[in-house]
Amino acid sequence: MPSHFAPVSDEDAPAGDPFRAPGEWYRGNTHTHSTCSDGKLSVGQVADWYERHGYDFLCITDHNVVAPLDEAAGAGIVVIPGAEIGVAWPQAALAEVCAIGIREVRRKHVHPQEVIDDVLDQGGIPFISHPHMSGVYSSLMMDLEGLVGIEIFNAACQHSGRRGVSTTHWDDLLTCGRRVWGWACDDRHTDDEYPPPPGCLPYRDHAKGWIMVRAPRRSEEAILQAIRDGHFYSTTGPTIHDIRVEEGMIHVRCSEAKQITFASVPWTGTRVHAEPGGSLTEASVSTGAVGEPSRIMGTIANSANLGDHPRPKKMGSYFRVEIWDGEDGYAWSNPHWFGTASWTPDEA
Structure with a gap:
């Protein structure tokens, strides 16, 4: 043949x-906004919320800025810095790269490959936010070098009727030989008092999607490495x-x-x-x-x-x-x- x-x-x-990897299971949300951008809770408040709801780690990913984490210094969960970075992708509707494990946003509103390069240069993990909602067609992602994965379930999008599931995009990439991982997340913006807009599920972004990471210890370094290795579901x-x-x-x-x-x-x-x-x-x-x-x-x-x-x-x-x-x-x-x-x- x-x-x-x-x-x-x-x-x-x-x-x-992850099932053959040594360690323990840790629950985490990789897409969270605070009052440093358009979230309703401060970094400390949102970290406290996820700690009270049984999470082990939380990534703060405000729009185009790495939020200071001082307020969460005493949190009982691991709080990881990151950002959701807007990119200029003419063929897409309004696209963003979510980056975790970074300390600064070096460029924004440029081609996604440039943002991915910036993230990788800092040792961070880049993945495409809500590709189906953003009109990021599978073909656009095929040639992105260093892309670690995509969001396959975004709770804020899904429970607002805004195309929150992107498993078809994932299968397209995998079928074409791109070995990338798939994330579920909250994309948390709201607080407990925020009334849902018409057509949205109440508490639509409250512990509705997460990843379970298998890591040797509960630390930022160990959790990020496990995510890079795909040791999660x-x-x-x-x-x-x-x-x-x-x-x-x-x-x-x-x-x-x-x-x-x-x-x-x-x-x-x-x-x-x-x-x-x-x-x-x-x-x-x-x-x-x-x-x-x-x-x-x-x-x-x-x-x-x-x-x-x-x-x-x-x-x-x-x-x-x-x-x-x-x-x-x-x-x-x-x-x-x-x-x-x-x-x-x-x-x-």
């Missing part, structure tokens, strides 16, 4: 798999206890669910449903049902050969798990990466 498969290296294979409520691949099978354990979906590349993937009136807490499927290497190589060669002018193609080989509890609760794993398949006409 005229295709080539480059498997993930042994060094990179553990990325995206995203959720609006359900828990993912374990995902493992053994002898050609994928095994999942989770809190009670109605569906466990194994999402992958085009024309692959599967779903396990609970019996009527029942629930699931585990599921096992064959890797052959998702984007494992042999299936991907056949798919890519067949699609590239269509028509009179075959063109080179590249496709990521991956799967990710999505849990649905039957109501409003979803959880999303980061992708398990097998490698990358490619096809070029001169190999035929």
